[in-house]
Amino acid sequence: MIQYCIIYDLMNQSRAIEHTSTGAEIITTCFVSWLYEVGKSPNEDQCVLLHSNGVCAICLSPKHQLITKYAQNIESVDFHSGSTDRAANRVSGKRKRGGQQLQQQSILCAITCSDGERFSIRSCVQGTLLEVNEQLVSNTSLMVSKTVSDGYIALVLPRLQAADKIVAGLLSEDEYMNRLEIQ
Template identity: 40%
Template sequence: MKDNSVDDTDKLDSSVQNNPTRQRQQHKEDEEDGLQRLLLPDARDLPLIPPSAVESNFVSYFAPDFIKPGHDQYVYRHANGLCVIGLAPTHVAFKDSGGITAVDFNVGRSDRSVIKVTGKRKKNAQQFEPNTALCKVCTNDGSYIVRCCVKGSLLEVNDRLIKLPGLLHSSADREGYVAIIMPKPADWLKAKGLLLGLEAYKKLRDC
C-alpha cells in the first residue's frame, strides 16, 4: 500500500528546492524559530533559582586562613582579568560580638582610599604583593587586616566602607567588596594555584 503522506512530503520538499523565493522564506522561518528558542527557552530547562550577578560575571576563588587562621577572603575573577577582593562569609571578623564597626584604609605607609588611578594606562596605580595590607576591619573585640591575596596593581578601594562599614554584613560579596586588583597574567596563574574554587571551599568549610 502506497503511503500518500510520504509522497506529499516529497512533493513539498521538491517545490521548496525548485523555488528560490520559497527557499529564502523557509530559511527565514528557520532562523526565526531558532531565535525564538534562544530568546524564549523552555521553562522546564531553567534553574529553580537564577544565578546571581557574581555567579554570572565572575569565577569565585577563596583564600582560606590567609596569613592567619580564620582570615578567609574571596577573590572574584572577571573575564577581563580584574580581581575583586573581599571578606569571605566565614571570616572570623563576622563572628565577633557587635559585628564590624569600622573600616580603615590608612594602613602601611599610605592611605589606600586617597589613591586615584586614571586613564587607560592606570596612572598612579601601585603594585602590591599578595600579603600587602588593603585595610583594617575593626570590631568591638579587635581588628583584622584585609590583604590583596594576589600580586597586582591596586585600581581602587571601596571607600564607601568608611562611612558604611555595615555593607560588609549586608552584602560583603557585592557592595561590600574591599578592593579591585589587576594582576599580570603570570602573577594570576601563580596566585590561582594557591586559591580554592567555590566547591572546594564549600567542602572545606562545610557551608
C-alpha cells in the same frame, strides 16, 4: 539606564539577579569565585572574585569572623596601611598608571570591632590597586550584608602574565567547602 548584575551569594550558595541603576562598577556579568586561606583557620579567609576582564574584587569569605561573629560590632574601616593611604590611590589611563603596587600579603585595610579586636585584610593577589571601597568607611554593614557586591573591599588588576599563578594559589569554592567539612 538599568543594568543587570549577576551576583553569586556564597552565604546562601545561590545566584541572584539584581537590578541596579548605577554603572555596576564591581561585578557585572561573569566572574569566578576563588578563596584565599589567610591562616590555618577559616575565620580570616577571604574571597577573590576574578572577573572575565581580569579584575579581581577582594571580599570577605562567608566563614570570616567579621561575618560569623562580629557582624554587628564592626566599628571602623581604616585604609591607612603604615605610611600608605590606600584610599588616596588614583589610577589613570588605559594601563592604570599611578596605581599602588600590591603583593599577595599587602594589607588593604584594618577593620576594628567595638571590643577592640582588629583584623587586617590582605590583597590576596599581586597587582595594581584600582580602587578601595570608600563606602565601607561610612557604612561598615555593607561588608556583611552585601559581601560580594556593594561590600567588596578593593579592586585589584593583576598582570596578565600572572593570572595562572594567581589562580594556583587560591581554592575553588568546592575545594574550600570540602576543606571546611574536613576541619
